[in-house]
Amino acid sequence: xxxxxxxxxxxxxxxxxxxxxxxxxxxxxxxxxxxxxxxxxxxxxxxxxxxxxxxxxxxxxxxxxxxxxxxxxxxxxxxxxxxxxxxxxxxxxxxxxxxxxxxxxxxxxxxxxxxxxxxx
Amino acid sequence: xxxxxxxxxxxxxxxxxxxxxxxxxxxxxxxxxxxxxxxxxxxxxxxxxxxxxxxxxxxxxxxxxxxxxxxxxxxxxxxxxxxxxxxxxxxxxxxxxxxxxxxxxxxxxxxxxxxxxxxxxxxxxxxxxxxxxxxxxxxxxxxxxxxxxxxxxxxxxxxxxxxxxxxxxxxxxxxxxxxxxxxxxxxxxxxxxxxxxxxxxxxxxxxxxxxxxxxxxxxxxxxxxxxxxxxxxxxxxxxxxxxxxxxxxxxxxxxxxxxxxxxxxxxxxxxxxxxxxxxxxxxxxxxxxxxxxxxxxxxxxxxxxxxxxxxxxxxxxxxxxxxxxxxxxxxxxxxxxxxxxxxxxxxxxxxxxxxxxxxxxxxxxxxxxxxxxxxxxxxxxxxxxxxxxxxxxxxxxxxxxxxxxxxxxxxxxxxxxxxxxxxxxxxxxxxxxxxxxxxxxxxxxxxxxxxxxxxxxxxxxxxxxxxxxxxxxxxxxxxxxxxxxxxxxxxxxxxxxxxxxxxxxxxxxxxxxxxxxxxxxxxxxxxxxxxx
Numbered sequence: 001x002x003x004x005x006x007x008x009x010x011x012x013x014x015x016x017x018x019x020x021x022x023x024x025x026x027x028x029x030x031x032x033x034x035x036x037x038x039x040x041x042x043x044x045x046x047x048x049x050x051x052x053x054x055x056x057x058x059x060x061x062x063x064x065x066x067x068x069x070x071x072x073x074x075x076x077x078x079x080x081x082x083x084x085x086x087x088x089x090x091x092x093x094x095x096x097x098x099x100x101x102x103x104x105x106x107x108x109x110x111x112x113x114x115x116x117x118x119x120x
Numbered sequence: 121x122x123x124x125x126x127x128x129x130x131x132x133x134x135x136x137x138x139x140x141x142x143x144x145x146x147x148x149x150x151x152x153x154x155x156x157x158x159x160x161x162x163x164x165x166x167x168x169x170x171x172x173x174x175x176x177x178x179x180x181x182x183x184x185x186x187x188x189x190x191x192x193x194x195x196x197x198x199x200x201x202x203x204x205x206x207x208x209x210x211x212x213x214x215x216x217x218x219x220x221x222x223x224x225x226x227x228x229x230x231x232x233x234x235x236x237x238x239x240x241x242x243x244x245x246x247x248x249x250x251x252x253x254x255x256x257x258x259x260x261x262x263x264x265x266x267x268x269x270x271x272x273x274x275x276x277x278x279x280x281x282x283x284x285x286x287x288x289x290x291x292x293x294x295x296x297x298x299x300x301x302x303x304x305x306x307x308x309x310x311x312x313x314x315x316x317x318x319x320x321x322x323x324x325x326x327x328x329x330x331x332x333x334x335x336x337x338x339x340x341x342x343x344x345x346x347x348x349x350x351x352x353x354x355x356x357x358x359x360x361x362x363x364x365x366x367x368x369x370x371x372x373x374x375x376x377x378x379x380x381x382x383x384x385x386x387x388x389x390x391x392x393x394x395x396x397x398x399x400x401x402x403x404x405x406x407x408x409x410x411x412x413x414x415x416x417x418x419x420x421x422x423x424x425x426x427x428x429x430x431x432x433x434x435x436x437x438x439x440x441x442x443x444x445x446x447x448x449x450x451x452x453x454x455x456x457x458x459x460x461x462x463x464x465x466x467x468x469x470x471x472x473x474x475x476x477x478x479x480x481x482x483x484x485x486x487x488x489x490x491x492x493x494x495x496x497x498x499x500x501x502x503x504x505x506x507x508x509x510x511x512x513x514x515x516x517x518x519x520x521x522x523x524x525x526x527x528x529x530x531x532x533x534x535x536x537x538x539x540x541x542x543x544x545x546x547x548x549x550x551x552x553x554x555x556x557x558x559x560x561x562x563x564x565x566x567x568x569x570x571x572x573x574x575x576x577x578x579x580x581x582x583x584x585x586x587x588x589x590x591x592x593x594x595x596x597x598x599x600x601x602x603x604x605x606x607x608x609x610x611x612x613x614x615x616x617x618x619x620x621x622x623x624x625x626x627x628x629x630x631x632x633x634x635x636x637x638x639x640x641x642x643x644x645x646x647x648x649x650x651x652x
Contacts, residue, residue: 020288025280032287039294046302071301074250078294081257085287088264089280096280099273105281107353111274 005045012038025093025103032089036082040075047071125180125195127164128203128241132157136234144228151218154230158214161237162207169200173626175633177643179247187247187644188308194247196640197630198451202244202375205455206368209462210237212608216466217361219601220473222591225270225359232269236262236365243372247644249300250307252376253293256341260286263369266362267354270591278357285350289340296337299330310644313384313637316391324391331391334380335399341373342432344399345406351429352413356421356479360469360591363424364462370432371454378439378447382634399440400528404535407433411539414546420471420479423550424464427504427543431457437532438519447631449518452623455616456511460503463609467497470602471554473593481550486558488593489603494555496606501547503613506540511616516540518624 012034019031047068055069097103135157143149171178172195180193214233216222223229239259246252264286268279301307303326304315319327336347343351351370355363377399385391410430417423435457438450472479474487487493499510506512516536523532568574596602616623633639 020284028284032284032291035288035291039291039298043294043298046298048302068305070307071298074297074301074307077250077254081254081290084261085257085283085290088261089283089287092264092268092276092280092283095268095271096273096276099271099276101273105277105284107277107281108274111278111353111357 001049001051005041005049009038009042009045012041023105025089025097025105028105029086029089029093033082033086036078036086040078040082043071043075043078045071122178122180124164124168125178125193125245126182128161128168128207129193129238129245131161131164132234132238132241136231136238139231139234140228147224150230151223154234155211155214155218157234158207158211158237161241162204162211165200165203165207165241168195169204171195172197172200173629175629177633177640179643179648181648186648188306188311191251192247192308192310192644193245194310194640194644195245197626197633198375198379199244201451201455201626201630202371203241205371205458206237206240206244208612209368209458209609210240210365212605213361213364213462213466215608216364216469216602216605217359219596219598219605220360220469220591221595221597222270222359222361222469225591225595226268228265229269232262232265233365235259236266238262240368240372244375247309248307249297249309249312253290253297256293256372257290259369259372260290263362263366266365267358269359269362275357275359278353282350282354285340289337292333292340293337296330296333299326299333303327303330308644309379309384310637310641313386313641314645316384317386328391328394331380331385331395332398335377335395338373338376338380339399339402342370342377342436343373343406343429344402344432344436345409345429346402348406348409348429352422352425355425355428355465356419360465360472363421363469364465367428367458367461367465370428371435371458374432374435374439374450374454377436378450378634381442382447383637383640386635386637396440396442399436400532403433403436403440404532405433406430407437407535407539409433411542411546415542415549417546417550418481420468420481420550420554421465423481423546424461424468427464427547428457428461430539430543431461431504434516434519434536437536438522441522441526443522443525444628444631444635446519446522447634448624448627449515449522451627451630452511452518452616452620453515455623456503456515456613459609459612459616460500460512463496463500463606463613464504466602466606466609467493467500469591470496470606473591473596477591481553483553483557483561486562487554489599490555490558492603494551496603496610497551497555499610499613501544501551503610505543505547507544509617511613511620514617514620 016031016035019027050067053067055067135153139150139153178195182191236259239255239262242255243252246255264283267282268276304312306312340347381395407430410426410433413426414423417426435450435453438446470493475484503510503512506516520533523529
């Protein structure tokens with residue numbers, strides 16, 4: 001199970017990094033989503049992998065016998081934040097596409113070179 | 121007293137919410153409420169700083185949950201100093217935003233401004249690593265809105281780049297926090313410090329990984345080379361007042377480095393040597409890259425952005441020494457570089473407003489108020505380059521002084537001194553192109569006219585695309601206010617120079633408190649009801 005989770009995290013991270021490096025907005029948004037999935041999965045595992053264990057100590061049971069609830073709370077927060085951020089990126093990317101005419105992420109030539117005000 | 125600690129977070133949140141809910145369509149009300157909020161915030165920060173200056177550490181337990189399970193806010197001298205600096209900068213730059221008319225070029229400027237303040241204040245106050253992440257997100261999401269305020273193709277493009285870099289940074293932040301949690305089993309910074317100190321040295325491999333990941337995150341926020349690529353386009357294309365406010369944002373990264381690597385991973389631990397060994401070369405290269413950018417920049421916004429990168433380099437050089445004296449020097453330089461970088465961005469915006477929104481360093485006809493702006497620019501350039509008599513000189517001297525015990529001091533000294541020369545030449549070139557040569561142009565034209573020759577055809581200002589939202593002097597509500605707020609930042613620099621000794625005593629006291637984390641830890645963990 002550990003190997004499976006590790007491979008899943010690694011594969012998603014690799015896919016995410018590859019897509020982000022495409023430098024086009026749509027692949028990058030997908031890549032960011034992949035990355036945040038990978039990180040969320042990673043966060044869940046930081047409390048150790050424990051299956052079929054209660055998340056909260058009940059009646060002072062054996063200490064080895066529970067799932068750490070905190071990483072799950074962290075993951076929940078992280079999921080919410082990454083949802084919000086994805087929405088922001090999508091809107092911004094759309095705005096940049098409509099205003100600028102293409103979906104490249106790197107800055108256009110006119111940002112680096114004096115063009116006499118003739119942008120794009 | 122105890123409930124006042126949360127006021128810097130709650131106050132902007134309330135005012136921002138009020139502005140969005142009830143004042144969306146009334147710019148005057150927004151301006152009044154937002155300014156009043158910033159004034160109050162400055163007042164609260166000063167009040168808290170007064171309390172913290174005694175050396176006590178105040179803890180605010182949200183919902184009265186016991187630490188380390190609940191979330192705590194911590195008020196110590198460092199947090200108080202950073203809050204006062206932020207509140208002052210926020211107020212002054214906001215006045216500039218109102219005076220220059222930037223705030224009505226898009227929606228929700230004031231609300232976003234308040235949320236930004238809330239995020240920055242929260243990041244300084246929090247004593248919990250995960251909450252640091254949350255407050256980073258709060259300040260970032262507000263900064264995304266502010267960054268693209270006013271719109272325009274180029275700005276939106278820079279905004280996308282900025283958002284994506286920061287999202288990657290946030291992802292990395294979560295990975296670092298996850299790693300640290302997996303090792304220490306806690307996210308409370310004081311508790312983490314205890315756990316790290318108890319950890320046997322041979323078990324720290326994962327901990328070191330987490331610490332280095334965390335440093336990468338803070339280095340992205342602080343724009344340390346090689347993680348600085350997002351900064352120039354972002355800052356050069358952001359609206360002037362927003363770029364000026366961002367001067368404090370890169371300092372949040374430096375603050376987090378100082379906080380984490382004095383509290384959680386202090387002096388003798390294995391972790392810190394790695395961090396210092398990696399940070400010092402990065403900081404030196406940052407300084408060189410930044411100052412070469414100042415020297416070679418062809419756009420005033422980029423020159424200002426690169427000088428912000430260079431100032432981070434200088435700052436982190438002092439931080440990496442990790443001695444009380446070096447942290448004190450770094451904090452002094454933080455105040456100086458925040459105020460001076462903000463002033464430079466405001467001046468760049470004033471020039472842009474008078475040149476039809478463009479800042480390329482090329483010959484253009486003389487701008488309005490040229491003399492006044494030129495003198496402000498001259499003062500700011502002197503301060504940033506570190507020439508006497510302004511505080512940049514004192515700051516650099518202090519940093520040179522604290523790096524003396526380092527075996528690499530010759531390298532550090534020569535880097536700082538040589539790159540200062542770059543900055544002087546770069547600013548000299550920018551200033552003469554923007555302010556001096558137009559006078560020459562005017563003189564040649566007058567001479568030609570007097571001799572009856574046809575006027576030489578001077579450069580024609582660029583034609584702007586109709587849909588490009590630009591900053592224009594005609595939009596300014598009150599140009600006088602823009603000068604007053606820029607002047608207030610420079611007055612801050614002058615005060616910092618004149619009262620350098622009290623300022624140093626203050627930063628010394630902060631550093632002393634930082635290097636004695638025991639009271640911090642005990643006030644979080646032990647001095648609470650039902651202590652463990």
